[in-house]
Amino acid sequence: xxxxxxxxxxxxxxxxALAFVGLALLLVVLPTPYVIYSPGKAYDLATGENDQPxxxxxxLQTYPLSGKIHMTxxxxxRPDTRTSLPQAFLAYWLPRRDAMPRDAVYEPGKTRxxxxxxxxxxxxxxxxxxxxxxxxxxxVPVEELPVVSTVLVSGPANGRLQPGDQIxxxxxxxxxxxxxxxxRMRTVRPGTSVRLxxxxxxxxxxADITTIDxxxxxxxxxxxxxxxxxYSFTPTVNFGISHDxxxxxxxxxxxxxIYDQISPDDVLQGRSxxxxxxxxxSGQVGAIGGVxxxxxxxxxxxxxxxxxxxxxxxxxxxxxxxxxxxxxxxLHDAVRGLAALQDPARVAEVPRC
Numbered sequence: 001x002x003x004x005x006x007x008x009x010x011x012x013x014x015x016x017a018l019a020f021v022g023l024a025l026l027l028v029v030l031p032t033p034y035v036i037y038s039p040g041k042a043y044d045l046a047t048g049e050n051d052q053p054x055x056x057x058x059x060l061q062t063y064p065l066s067g068k069i070h071m072t073x074x075x076x077x078r079p080d081t082r083t084s085l086p087q088a089f090l091a092y093w094l095p096r097r098d099a100m101p102r103d104a105v106y107e108p109g110k111t112r113x114x115x116x117x118x119x120x121x122x123x124x125x126x127x128x129x130x131x132x133x134x135x136x137x138x139x140v141p142v143e144e145l146p147v148v149s150t151v152l153v154s155g156p157a158n159g160r161l162q163p164g165d166q167i168x169x170x171x172x173x174x175x176x177x178x179x180x181x182x183x184r185m186r187t188v189r190p191g192t193s194v195r196l197x198x199x200x201x202x203x204x205x206x207a208d209i210t211t212i213d214x215x216x217x218x219x220x221x222x223x224x225x226x227x228x229x230x231y232s233f234t235p236t237v238n239f240g241i242s243h244d245x246x247x248x249x250x251x252x253x254x255x256x257x258i259y260d261q262i263s264p265d266d267v268l269q270g271r272s273x274x275x276x277x278x279x280x281x282s283g284q285v286g287a288i289g290g291v292x293x294x295x296x297x298x299x300x301x302x303x304x305x306x307x308x309x310x311x312x313x314x315x316x317x318x319x320x321x322x323x324x325x326x327x328x329x330x331l332h333d334a335v336r337g338l339a340a341l342q343d344p345a346r347v348a349e350v351p352r353c
Contacts, residue, residue: 036076037098037100038096042298045070045254046257053261055254058236060235062261065261065268068303070303071253072276074290074293079112098290123248130254131254133255133279133283134254137255140262145166145176145177145229146230147164148198148225150163150226156212157207160207161223164230168199170185189221190212190221248288249294253275256273259335269342272303273338274294277328283331292319295316295319295323298323306324326351
């Protein structure tokens with residue numbers, strides 16, 4: 001039998017081929033520090049499931065929604081997802097997708113459960129801010145008042161006050177602002193009891209709390225809470241949004257869905273509208289991420305108009321779309337822009353990117 005003898009050149013070629021295959025496998029297997037953005041699902045807030053609005057207003061006269069109003073989302077790989085280099089390259093080069101450094105999206109060290117909890121909290125906040133913004137746009141009374149935002153576990157208020165408690169009185173004196181609460185607390189000596197009257201889920205509760213002395217400001221009485229600005233209003237709004245969806249970027253569309261139900265003006269006028277943007281209680285619209293991916297999700301459901309925060313206009317450079325893009329700085333801009341689109345005499349007034 002004849003033996004096969006490999007030359008030096010053959011060994012070099014074989015070694016190079018094996019090295020290439022090994023490197024290719026490493027590229028596929030080894031994770032990279034990137035997060036992939038791709039178009040998510042668009043949810044119709046006007047019809048939802050069983051032809052029932054996903055956002056429902058009670059306690060006020062309401063009007064039926066005549067069209068579709070889509071909340072758009074982005075599919076984002078989770079902090080524990082392994083992203084390969086080819087996947088990151090494809091996301092970077094393919095249209096309506098993107099790859100972002102993981103640390104720019106997720107805080108280092110955060111677990112998946114911690115991220116989901118934070119995103120859900122941001123969603124809850126955006127819903128409450130959307131309610132306030134929509135009610136104000138419709139001239140429905142909204143009362144500002146101090147509210148308990150955090151209760152320290154080691155503080156004397158733990159077990160007596162809860163986050164969300166609306167502070168109505170301090171020692172029997174009505175308070176309407178954070179400054180008034182602070183002024184009343186300055187009259188209380190550390191170590192003595194102070195009575196706070198709060199509203200909690202429609203009930204009035206008197207909480208007697210023994211104060212402690214401040215370490216940083218001796219002589220200042222503390223009860224171990226952090227206060228923020230809250231709101232009180234008559235109507236209730238129910239959101240049928242899945243707990244799998246989080247983040248603040250649906251605020252504008254929530255506010256628009258609420259406003260169109262409580263306003264006699266028909267904002268939708270039979271159209272299919274989509275959009276995105278944070279919302280503040282005053283109706284200011286803030287920038288978001290993944291705007292091109294969200295436009296792709298709006299196109300997929302046949303929307304004709306897309307509302308985009310003014311500060312995101314720079315992210316649309318080079319974008320090709322048949323959607324009518326309306327630039328908005330406020331909820332009022334959105335309402336006015338949608339109305340102008342339907343009036344040939346006012347189309348020139350529509351703000352665009």
